[in-house]
Amino acid sequence: MHPFGARISAPLGGAMNRRVICALIAGTTLAALPAAAHHSFVMFDTTKQVTLSGVVSSFEWTNPHTYIEIDAADTNGAIKHWSIELGSPSILRNSGWTHSTLKAGDKVTLIINPLKDGSAGGLLLQADLADGRKLGNGPGRGPEGKR
Numbered sequence: 001m002h003p004f005g006a007r008i009s010a011p012l013g014g015a016m017n018r019r020v021i022c023a024l025i026a027g028t029t030l031a032a033l034p035a036a037a038h039h040s041f042v043m044f045d046t047t048k049q050v051t052l053s054g055v056v057s058s059f060e061w062t063n064p065h066t067y068i069e070i071d072a073a074d075t076n077g078a079i080k081h082w083s084i085e086l087g088s089p090s091i092l093r094n095s096g097w098t099h100s101t102l103k104a105g106d107k108v109t110l111i112i113n114p115l116k117d118g119s120a121g122g123l124l125l126q127a128d129l130a131d132g133r134k135l136g137n138g139p140g141r142g143p144e145g146k147r
């Protein structure tokens with residue numbers, strides 16, 4: 001007799017095995033979705049740095065990434081709109097950023113790793129603010145510790 005009063009001797013049936021296996025597969029797939037949703041940084045050319053000086057059109061303090069939208073003159077003087085990606089707000093807070101660090105109309109100089117495809121975007125390395133502060137893209141990611 002089983003210690004709890006009932007004896008379980010029959011192996012799991014074929015239908016039960018299929019249900020368990022399907023549940024395991026579904027659980028594993030769902031658990032992997034957040035990791036798949038977060039992109040890598042392979043789209044940025046980390047061998048190049050570009051300096052942009054311009055005017056902030058918006059500062060988007062959002063998860064999973066913060067963005068600085070900036071209008072900056074290119075080498076010919078034409079104004080070009082750039083979208084610059086930063087880390088998450090929780091990471092940026094640890095290096096001096098807040099939701100009100102930048103606002104539309106602020107003048108700023110950004111050092112970025114540009115997008116590999118040549119479009120107007122990049123990953124922030126350092127932001128030189130009008131008040132003289134230099135902020136990086138999280139702890140250890142500039143201005144003193146480049147990635």
